[in-house]
Amino acid sequence: xTTDIDTARAAALLDEAPLASASLFRFATAGSVDDGKSTLVxxxxxxxxxxxxxxxxxxxxxxxxxxxxxAAGGIDLALLTDGLRAEREQGITIDVAYRYFATDRxxxxxxxxPGHVQYTKNTVTGASTADAVVVLIDARKGVLEQTRxxxxxxxxxxxxxxxxxxxxxxxxxxSESVFREIEADVQKVGRELGLGSDGITDLLxxxxxxxxxxxxxxxxxxxxxxxxxxxxxVLETLPAADxxxxxLESFRFPVQLVIRPQGALAPDxxxxxxxxxxxxxxxxxxxxxxxxxxKVGDKVSVLTPGQDPRTTTVIGIxxxxxxxxxASAPQSVAIRLADEFDVARGDTIAAAGTVRESxxxxxxxxxxxxxxxxxxxxxxxxxxxxxxVQALVRSVNGKLDLATxxxxxxxxxxxxxxxxxxxxxxxxxPLENYLHHRRTGAFLVIxxxxxNTLAAGLVKDHPGDHEDERYSI
Amino acid sequence: MSTFLTEExxxxxxxxxxxxxxxxxxxxxxxxxxxREVVAEFEKPALLFSGGKDSVVxxxxxxxxxxPGKVPFPVLHVDTGHNFPEVIxxxxxxxxxxxxxxxxGSVQEFIDRGELAERADGTxxxxxxxxxxxxxxxxxxxxxxxxxxxxxxxxxxxxRILSLRDEFGQWDPRNQRxxxxxxxxxxxxxxxxxxxxxxxxxxxxxxxxxxxxENIELPGLYYAxxxxxxxxxxxxxxxxxxxxxxxxxxxxxxxxRYRTVGDMSCTGxxxxxxxxxxxxxxxxxxxxxxxxxxxxxxxxISEAAMEDRKKDGYF
Numbered sequence: 001x002t003t004d005i006d007t008a009r010a011a012a013l014l015d016e017a018p019l020a021s022a023s024l025f026r027f028a029t030a031g032s033v034d035d036g037k038s039t040l041v042x043x044x045x046x047x048x049x050x051x052x053x054x055x056x057x058x059x060x061x062x063x064x065x066x067x068x069x070x071a072a073g074g075i076d077l078a079l080l081t082d083g084l085r086a087e088r089e090q091g092i093t094i095d096v097a098y099r100y101f102a103t104d105r106x107x108x109x110x111x112x113x114p115g116h117v118q119y120t121k122n123t124v125t126g127a128s129t130a131d132a133v134v135v136l137i138d139a140r141k142g143v144l145e146q147t148r149x150x151x152x153x154x155x156x157x158x159x160x161x162x163x164x165x166x167x168x169x170x171x172x173x174x175s176e177s178v179f180r181e182i183e184a185d186v187q188k189v190g191r192e193l194g195l196g197s198d199g200i201t202d203l204l205x206x207x208x209x210x211x212x213x214x215x216x217x218x219x220x221x222x223x224x225x226x227x228x229x230x231x232x233x234v235l236e237t238l239p240a241a242d243x244x245x246x247x248l249e250s251f252r253f254p255v256q257l258v259i260r261p262q263g264a265l266a267p268d269x270x271x272x273x274x275x276x277x278x279x280x281x282x283x284x285x286x287x288x289x290x291x292x293x294x295k296v297g298d299k300v301s302v303l304t305p306g307q308d309p310r311t312t313t314v315i316g317i318x319x320x321x322x323x324x325x326x327a328s329a330p331q332s333v334a335i336r337l338a339d340e341f342d343v344a345r346g347d348t349i350a351a352a353g354t355v356r357e358s359x360x361x362x363x364x365x366x367x368x369x370x371x372x373x374x375x376x377x378x379x380x381x382x383x384x385x386x387x388x389v390q391a392l393v394r395s396v397n398g399k400l401d402l403a404t405x406x407x408x409x410x411x412x413x414x415x416x417x418x419x420x421x422x423x424x425x426x427x428x429x430p431l432e433n434y435l436h437h438r439r440t441g442a443f444l445v446i447x448x449x450x451x452n453t454l455a456a457g458l459v460k461d462h463p464g465d466h467e468d469e470r471y472s473i
Numbered sequence: 474m475s476t477f478l479t480e481e482x483x484x485x486x487x488x489x490x491x492x493x494x495x496x497x498x499x500x501x502x503x504x505x506x507x508x509r510e511v512v513a514e515f516e517k518p519a520l521l522f523s524g525g526k527d528s529v530v531x532x533x534x535x536x537x538x539x540x541p542g543k544v545p546f547p548v549l550h551v552d553t554g555h556n557f558p559e560v561i562x563x564x565x566x567x568x569x570x571x572x573x574x575x576x577x578g579s580v581q582e583f584i585d586r587g588e589l590a591e592r593a594d595g596t597x598x599x600x601x602x603x604x605x606x607x608x609x610x611x612x613x614x615x616x617x618x619x620x621x622x623x624x625x626x627x628x629x630x631x632x633r634i635l636s637l638r639d640e641f642g643q644w645d646p647r648n649q650r651x652x653x654x655x656x657x658x659x660x661x662x663x664x665x666x667x668x669x670x671x672x673x674x675x676x677x678x679x680x681x682x683x684x685x686x687e688n689i690e691l692p693g694l695y696y697a698x699x700x701x702x703x704x705x706x707x708x709x710x711x712x713x714x715x716x717x718x719x720x721x722x723x724x725x726x727x728x729x730r731y732r733t734v735g736d737m738s739c740t741g742x743x744x745x746x747x748x749x750x751x752x753x754x755x756x757x758x759x760x761x762x763x764x765x766x767x768x769x770x771x772x773x774i775s776e777a778a779m780e781d782r783k784k785d786g787y788f
Binding site: 022023024095096097098099100102106107109121122124125128129240242243256257259260261264265266267268269271274279282286287288290318319320321330331332334345369381383384386438439442443444446450451452453456 | 493496498499500501502503505506509510512513537538539540541542543544570571572623627630631646647649650651652653654655656658660661662673676678679
């Protein structure tokens with residue numbers, strides 16, 4: 001009935017640590033059935049004290065009802081992540097679930113992706129926003145076909161950090177030789193995929209016992225042969241994707257909408273002293289910076305489908321009454337330009353001279369996420385940045401065998417397939433290669449009939465352009 | 474990062490860390506992006522506004538998203554008829570200050586017309602669904618912003634940021650669209666609408682730290698005050714017109730505050746001396762009980778209480 005105060009924890013969170021400047025790190029988990037992923041997630045949440053007393057009580061009651069007798073004081077940690085009634089009834093996980101926890105170094109958003117049937121859909125969804133993905137392997141089983149599929153998807157999506165957690169190390173008696181063998185297998189798969197050797201993604205392997213907590217939050221004394229960090233330490237110290245990418249990329253800003261109050265100014269802003277005359281003709285372009293950074297005075301190009309790029313200068317970067325000198329991804333701001341162009345939603349503002357010509361021919365990898373298969377000749381919608389256009393599927397050019405990484409002949413794509421396709425767009429778009437642009441190289445394929453999302457799309461270079469070796473499968 | 478299988482992860486350098494946005498700035502930026510997407514892509518959005526802290530934060534984010542323009546959508550409140558009077562007063566002042574249009578769906582009117590029946594336990598929270606859907610339909614709202622957060626509940630942990638609802642307002646958790654990158658798909662057919670949850674990724678602590686940082690005003694009952702209360706269902710319940718103690722329930726005066734502000738008939742207070750926003754931030758950081766478990770009787774009805782109400786079209 002009362003709120004219990006753990007002042008030590010409060011102090012740790014608020015005073016000793018610079019919480020106000022702590023950054024956000026997004027990661028996802030992926031695994032096969034029964035490799036202990038739910039237990040690992042439960043363990044991370046439990047040991048980082050993200051599980052609160054009433055949740056723990058509820059789980060303890062259910063554990064007791066089911067006669068569970070594990071090491072964590074008789075608590076089945078997997079229950080902490082069970083969400084929906086159907087999942088509890090069937091003992092499975094249906095959908096990606098999001099969890100939140102914080103240490104004194106970082107705040108974490110965890111996308112917990114179930115590993116069975118719809119693994120591609122779930123892994124693609126979780127990995128699309130993740131700075132890192134933790135892939136689980138059962139130490140008794142080693143690298144499975146499912147593991148190869150997971151790693152393959154992560155390589156395609158250019159996830160910055162892939163961490164392979166070799167779980168249930170307690171069940172192989174903390175054997176170094178078992179771990180080293182699995183580690184070597186993982187490295188081999190990684191090399192075949194180009195994971196970790198392409199300068200974009202890196203790969204780490206950590207031995208853990210989710211059930212007992214070895215190397216999850218604290219380094220374990222039971223694996224003296226492992227000198228690396230515990231899983232949580234890895235997650236706390238890896239650079240986030242935007243730290244790695246920001247210096248490589250040029251400014252990109254898809255325009256969401258035009259802010260043009262025309263006298264309809266916010267009453268609270270006016271009451272707070274806003275000069276009504278000065279803002280009568282205010283006009284700014286609102287959006288979120290997807291890549292790079294921008295400064296007042298920078299030369300930028302406005303890209304409008306069907307028109308030549310128009311070059312102008314940034315004269316203001318506004319955010320809710322504050323004038324900024326500079327802004328960078330992923331800030332949401334409003335940008336004012338020197339020339340009064342007709343700029344609208346769907347246009348992109350980019351650093352001048354850094355974007356190639358817009359094109360209506362789209363070559364892409366598609367991760368097919370719908371039970372409704374893709375067929376050549378289908379009419380679909382493509383959502384790219386802030387623009388949605390109609391598109392015709394001209395050809396399906398094969399699908400990837402995720403276990404062997406070979407491209408097989410195919411003229412249609414089914415649920416969980418990843419394939420190559422060529423689309424013709426009704427209007428040209430400023431498409432960029434996903435390999436170098438995780439936001440402006442990504443798009444959705446949408447069913448025009450019911451509006452459902454059919455596929456996650458990754459833009460490839462046109463055949464004939466200089467093509468990256470790893471993509472020319 | 475070019476070496477294969479590094480033994481130690483690359484450490485965050487101080488220089489790199491200092492140039493990154495703080496987690497609050499990142500969350501704010503994400504929420505504003507979502508609010509702007511919904512306004513750009515939908516015909517007629519509205520914001521659910523109860524005067525509760527999450528909806529107050531949502532409205533604050535909306536003012537920042539469209540500055541110096543007005544917030545370009547109305548606010549919608551489902552009034553159970555059992556709300557705290559000071560919260561209704563706060564709602565009206567806020568709407569007035571921002572020059573917004575307020576649409577009210579009234580549970581009481583539905584009861585008076587015989588279209589809803591009072592529940593045996595007196596709780597009116599589950600009764601909000603019908604007036605909510607009625608208001609959405611009669612005003613032709615195609616997108617409704619809510620302040621729901623994924624850390625609140627197991628079912629919410631699985632809900633999308635843009636969540637499609639059918640003609641009956643129902644959520645189908647097994648048939649949700651995958652949400653990829655920052656590309657939100659809000660397409661819907663006639664009769665369907667979308668619930669948008671821009672602060673899905675915020676925790677209760679994030680919300681309070683943001684309220685502190687942005688100096689956002691809240692109804693006074695979020696802060697410690699003396700109140701006549703009685704114990705029921707393991708919570709302190711306020712004495713009020715619609716919340717009367719039973720003969721065996723002793724009324725005492727305690728220093729309390731509310732962690733959520735809902736219907737008086739089911740929202741409990743916690744004993745607390747946290748009189749300022751700073752005190753509350755520390756209390757929330759240190760609390761060992763999640764907010765819903767501590768103060769909402771309606772979520773205790775069954776383990777799947779929230780899931781069931783959501784499927785029926787609840788917030």
